[in-house]
Amino acid sequence: MRRLTVLTEDVRMMEVMSARAAAAHSGVSERTLRRWIAAGRLHADKQGGAFLVSLEDVRTLTATCNPSAADIAAAQDMSAASNTEASEVADTPQHDAALVTLVAQLHAEVSAAKDEAREYATAAAIWQERARMLGDQLALMPPQATIAAQPAVQLETGSSGAPAPFWLSWWPRLILFLAMVAAGALLLVWPR
DSSP states (O other): OOHHHHHHHHHHHEEEEEHHHHHHHHOHHHHHHHHHHHHHOOOOOOTTTTTEEEHHHHHHHHHOOOHHHHHHOOOOOHHTTTTSSHHHTTHHHHHHHHHOOOOOOOOHHHHHHHHHHHHHHHHHHHHHHHHHHHHHHHTSSSSHHHHHHHHHHHHHHHHSOOOOOGGGTTHHHHHHHHHHHHHHHHHHHSSS
């Protein structure tokens, strides 16, 4: 009985049907399926003016692009299967307990990933604000501080009297900016 159920489910999942029927089963429009076919995201064979697609491929693509439509299609399939022999095997208490455990694990993993993403976003916002503040402070520096730094640069270039290359006047700012970017990147990548 169990083996027959598994074979029946495998055959049902490998069904090939028209794009219109697959759209009705998966909860997306036929136009969306045709766009996916034209874009090469969904493999289809054309027979007699109709596109034939694998229902499994449509469901997989629908689940990745539109999770809510995949949930609706799965609910429709479950309600249609509730009157078959296969549903009697699938509705055992062991099966339900395993599903509940898997859902709980998935929920915990998603929550942990959201918390980690929130921490990274907070750290990035802090570093962006710090960089903005340093940029504002640098812009508000009095002109005397900038002029005082220029003789030291000219002394490094030599006493030929020729003007210093343009990049010597802004390289300290570039180094400061690159150091801030590197520190921010390290903070985001550093394991906790």
